[in-house]
Amino acid sequence: xxxxxxxxxxxxxxxxxxxxxxxxxxxxxxxxxxxxxxxxxxxxxxxxxxxxxxxxxxxxxxxxx
Numbered sequence: 001x002x003x004x005x006x007x008x009x010x011x012x013x014x015x016x017x018x019x020x021x022x023x024x025x026x027x028x029x030x031x032x033x034x035x036x037x038x039x040x041x042x043x044x045x046x047x048x049x050x051x052x053x054x055x056x057x058x059x060x061x062x063x064x065x
Contacts, residue, residue: 011017026033 016030023033
């Protein structure tokens with residue numbers, strides 16, 4: 001049975017390895033590491049339009065571009 005490594009190769013001295021080492025050092029110190037998009041940001045093109053109905057209730061209608 002052969003074992004194959006998956007994922008990115010480890011290249012010593014690369015920028016990626018430096019970033020991973022920095023993250024690990026912060027984690028060990030107890031510093032919170034936040035990655036990815038902020039929770040409030042959206043990447044959609046939805047437009048919200050308020051439409052009044054005959055019963056005078058406001059309804060939100062979503063349209064995609």
